[in-house]
Amino acid sequence: MRVLTNPHFFYLDQQDRIPLWRWHIISREHQINDEIRAREVRLVGADGEQIGIKSIRDALQLATDANLDLVNVAPTAKPPVCRIMDYGKFRYEQQKKEKEARKNQKIVDLKEVWFRANIEEHDYQVKLRNVLKFLNEGDKVKASVRFRGREITHASIGQKILERLSKEVAEICNVERAPKLEGRSMIMILAPKTNS
Incomplete structure (x- = not known):
């Protein structure tokens, strides 16, 4: 053998x-x-x-x-x-x-939309439509206002932009994280409302 x-x-x-x-x-x-x-x-x-x-x-x-x-x-x-x-x-x-x-599991993505402190009305409306689209698809949205140079001294402008955004999308989402300044950006996170 x-x-x-x-x-x-x-x-x-x-x-x-x-x-x-x-x-x-x-x-x-x-x-x-x-x-x-x-x-x-x-x-x-x-x-x-x-x-x-x-x-x-x-x-x-x-x-x-x-x-x-x-x-x-x-x-x-x-x-x-x-x-x-x-x-x-x-x-x-x-x-x-x-x-x-x-197969039945829904993966929630975090989409980011950037705003500027001196954003024009038309640009704001385009970004608002994007936020609404992301929320309707079931994704979370990270809305951030970026400050350049001396704009950081007027952080209240960014706060007003994010508060306006949260009021306009309040019907379909909850504010998961209130606007907060982090470095040179002010960040707010929006989560879609659940249908339960």
Whole structure:
């Protein structure tokens, strides 16, 4: 018999011919069947009925008789809780639920709109439309007034611009953070109202 020296070709089981490197790639979050190291477990049947505390050997035998897997669902409990189930089907349904949850999840972005202290009326209206569009799409808006040079001495002008903006969009949003001066900018954050 020839022994291969390359570790990538060692096999865990000569009958199944599962390469060792493939075995380490597969990772599970639950212990199943022979991986469970407890002496006794609290056993839950395939239909969800409580069977009681059994030795690991008896629990494995019940799972084998039902042609299902023994899965450790609560390893930190005393004794660990194991359930008889089809592990492949369980993982498939779990992945399906996770995918559905990700699909229904709404990611809220923070959009920023800059104003100047000496902004003209038409420019203000354009920026206001952008703020309304972002809020209607469900995103938060960071409205900031940037001061250049000596404009910083008249911070009250920036305060008036942001207060005017918050009054004009008050129907569809809440002020999450009131106008506050940070460095050479005055910042206010608006969040859309929830429909609950």
